[in-house]
Amino acid sequence: xxxxxxxxxxxxxxxxxxxxxxxxxxxxxxxxxxxxxxxxxxxxxxxxxxxxxxxxxxxxxxxxxxxxxxxxxxxxxxxxxxxxxxxxxxxxxxxxxxxxxxxxxxxxxxxxxxxxxxxxxxxxxxxxxxxxxxxxxx
Amino acid sequence: xxxxxxxxxxxxxxxxxxxxxxxxxxxxxxxxxxxxxxxxxxxxxxxxxxxxxxxxxxxxxxxxxxxxxxxxxxxxxxxxxxxxxxxxxxxxxxxxxxxxxxxxxxxxx
Numbered sequence: 001x002x003x004x005x006x007x008x009x010x011x012x013x014x015x016x017x018x019x020x021x022x023x024x025x026x027x028x029x030x031x032x033x034x035x036x037x038x039x040x041x042x043x044x045x046x047x048x049x050x051x052x053x054x055x056x057x058x059x060x061x062x063x064x065x066x067x068x069x070x071x072x073x074x075x076x077x078x079x080x081x082x083x084x085x086x087x088x089x090x091x092x093x094x095x096x097x098x099x100x101x102x103x104x105x106x107x108x109x110x111x112x113x114x115x116x117x118x119x120x121x122x123x124x125x126x127x128x129x130x131x132x133x134x135x136x137x138x
Numbered sequence: 139x140x141x142x143x144x145x146x147x148x149x150x151x152x153x154x155x156x157x158x159x160x161x162x163x164x165x166x167x168x169x170x171x172x173x174x175x176x177x178x179x180x181x182x183x184x185x186x187x188x189x190x191x192x193x194x195x196x197x198x199x200x201x202x203x204x205x206x207x208x209x210x211x212x213x214x215x216x217x218x219x220x221x222x223x224x225x226x227x228x229x230x231x232x233x234x235x236x237x238x239x240x241x242x243x244x245x246x247x
Contacts, residue, residue, distance in 0.1 A: 036172070038200045049197065051172035053227035080159060087158035091170060118172035118227010 035096060041103075043132055046124045048100065053118035054091065062113045062122055064106065069122065070099045104130035149193070149204045156207065163240045165215065165233045171205050172227035181231055183220040186211055188231060214239035 036051040052060060052073050059074040077093035080086070105127035113122045154169040171179065171192045179192040188209045196202040211217060211233070219234035 036203075038197065040197070040200075049173075049200075051170075051227070053170040053172040054168075055226065078157075078159070084159050084161045087160050087165070089157040090155040091157050091168075092155075117174060117224075118170070 035098075037098065039100075044126050046102070046104075046106070046126070048122040048124070050098070050120045050122075051118065052096070052115065052120050055115075055118070057115050060113075060115055060120060062111075062120075064102075064108050064111055064124070067102050067105075068099055069102055069124065070097065071120065071122070072097045073120075106130070149202045152203050152205050154190070154192075154205045154207055163235050164219075165235075167209070167231045167233065169205070169207060169229045169231075170227065171224075171229050173203075174205070174224070174227070176224050179224060179229060181220070181222045181229070183211075183217045183231075183233075185217055188220070188233070190229065190231070192229070 036049075038049045040047040040049075048069065048071075050071060052075070055073045055075045059076070061070075061072045063070045063072075073096045075091070075093050075096070102124065106124040107127045110125045111122065113120065115121075154171050156170075157168045159166040159168075167188065169190055171190075171194075173194045174192045178194070180190070182189040188211060190205070190207050192205040194203040194205070214235045215233045216236045217233075220231055222229060222231045224230075
């Protein structure tokens with residue numbers, strides 16, 4: 001059981017309330033948003049998920065090296081033609097990089113990465129030596 | 139007041155980041171909604187408003203997310219013209235302008 005709090009409103013919510021009519025030309029930039037990141041551990045693997053909306057598969061690299069997982073991604077900014085203009089833009093474009101120190105040895109050969117609906121899922125199976133073992137007491 | 143809940147019961151409300159591009163005959167409204175299944179996204183366009191909601195289910199310790207954002211439509215938008223597509227975790231709604239608001243080139247006779 002976990003105690004969780006519901007969404008805590010912050011100042012940007014108040015601005016949002018003021019700027020409901022965002023289709024009208026309003027040029028207020030929202031503060032930076034973090035890409036959602038989560039880690040899930042089970043007995044035999046570690047699952048890392050990272051939100052990468054708007055990033056093409058070819059613009060993502062996943063590296064496992066020397067006990068670290070590094071994810072890099074590039075979100076390209078749409079190029080507008082002369083007849084188009086930005087009305088509002090809160091998205092973060094450019095390069096994203098995140099490195100995570102792995103808490104135990106992983107089986108590098110068996111690491112898989114899937115990018116689906118803007119969500120990257122990396123599954124890192126534990127190396128045999130890192131798996132929990134039950135020892136029979138004699 | 140707080141409640142004790144398991145992660146599966148909890149939905150965090152998220153305001154998705156938006157970008158809006160105006161072209162000469164339409165507005166393109168894009169929202170970041172990573173990880174949603176297409177059938178869990180609802181786009182409602184009424185006379186004066188665009189309302190987007192989406193649900194991403196809980197995964198492990200991570201709470202589920204409810205994306206929600208509403209816009210008031212400017213007078214030049216034809217609400218019947220809207221269409222939407224979902225690609226790479228980005229929902230893009232196209233709202234076309236009413237005929238009388240689109241630029242026209244007048245030929246000189």
